[in-house]
């Protein structure tokens with residue numbers, strides 16, 4: 001078999017090398033103008049309508065079943081390729097589900113025959129990344145048609161589809177609003193039943209949201225702006241985020257579902273001020289909606305403070321926007337945010353759980369483990385565990401349970417006997433002797449002691 005034709009050529013003879021360097025040293029052009037001009041020349045009898053791809057995903061719209069397209073084949077000649085398609089491997093969103101990932105195609109240049117509602121269009125998709133690398137991708141759809149009105153109608157229909165969420169949630173991350181299917185799925189599993197809070201506070205939180213979204217007319221009647229802001233604050237690991245997710249779930253399942261916009265950071269290639277502008281502009285367009293700012297104190301730094309406050313209560317209307325900000329450090333929040341009711345009207349404190357809540361949380365674990373025949377978990381144990389976890393957050397108690405279950409599963413030597421002969425773990429002495437026979441109790445006391453030691457070290461730093 002003959003080898004591949006890789007004989008070295010001088011750069012002068014190598015077309016690829018030449019093309020690359022000629023291209024890279026050419027003066028800058030505007031691809032959009034070049035393409036539009038060429039299309040007009042090639043199809044003088046057709047109307048040209050141009051639509052940016054990030055707003056109007058024509059191929060996605062067709063792939064969802066609303067239109068169809070076929071590649072226009074090459075007419076011969078081999079000077080240029082007829083399309084530029086990047087193929088890449090897309091890793092699975094969650095490898096753990098056993099999904100191997102797949103092949104994705106990204107069209108940088110392609111021509112198609114596109115059919116929608118019995119109307120045919122010639123479609124060129126062209127990437128025109130003319131600016132610096134930091135500038136976002138400019139990829140346009142060039143639609144050629146006999147009737148520009150039909151193209152406009154297609155753009156509206158496909159644009160609506162592109163803008164809609166399809167089992168996704170809007171997340172602002174890295175300078176863009178993106179659709180997250182992962183967060184959507186995590187919210188689908190969230191429920192208030194798994195959130196242990198003081199019952200009055202839980203009810204107040206839920207009512208606060210529901211009554212806001214249900215009382216637009218009342219606000220109008222009293223001529224007050226229909227907007228609200230609340231803050232969740234308190235030490236880490238006590239339910240701020242899971243309450244937000246449970247509320248997202250509740251709001252998403254109302255008769256008139258309320259969408260959530262979830263802000264992760266203000267990072268943006270155009271600066272945080274632009275990010276804040278983009279965030280509020282989608283929130284206003286989507287309202288009524290639920291707008292989440294996690295870790296408010298780290299988001300709103302001195303340099304963006306005035307932009308943020310301006311968007312929250314400046315001249316533009318925030319009608320129908322319910323904002324939740326969460327923070328561990330209310331004291332570090334700007335007083336303009338924490339102390340001015342018109343911005344954040346109400347604050348809910350999520351403290352470390354008291355004894356009653358710790359017992360309730362242990363009951364939650366008791367239920368979870370009810371089907372497990374290897375683990376005996378009588379009611380008394382709920383109280384016993386709650387008593388030795390004073391000062392723990394829910395997340396720490398959760399960690400104690402998980403570490404304990406792992407130790408038990410590993411069947412380590414340390415759990416093969418009772419704790420009473422194990423010096424140094426004497427917390428058990430205050431509890432019922434019968435408990436000492438339970439492997440869960442024996443082991444969780446050790447894990448609690450280890451965690452407590454870690455907590456104390458952390459606090460003394």
Ligand SMILES: Nc1ncnc2c1ncn2[C@@H]1O[C@H](COP(=O)(O)OP(=O)(O)OP(=O)(O)O)[C@@H](O)[C@H]1O
Pocket residue numbers: 194195196197234235236237238239240241242243327328350361394395398
């Ligand atoms: N009130 C609670 N009821 C039940 N489980 C809880 C509660 N609070 C925390 N947990 C458990 O701890 C985990 C972490 O909680 P969550 O993320 O809501 O904490 P957070 O208050 O948002 O903390 P941070 O301030 O660090 O963001 C949850 O996934 C859940 O398993």
Ligand SMILES: [Mg+2]
Pocket residue numbers: 240241242294326
């Ligand atoms: Mg959180």
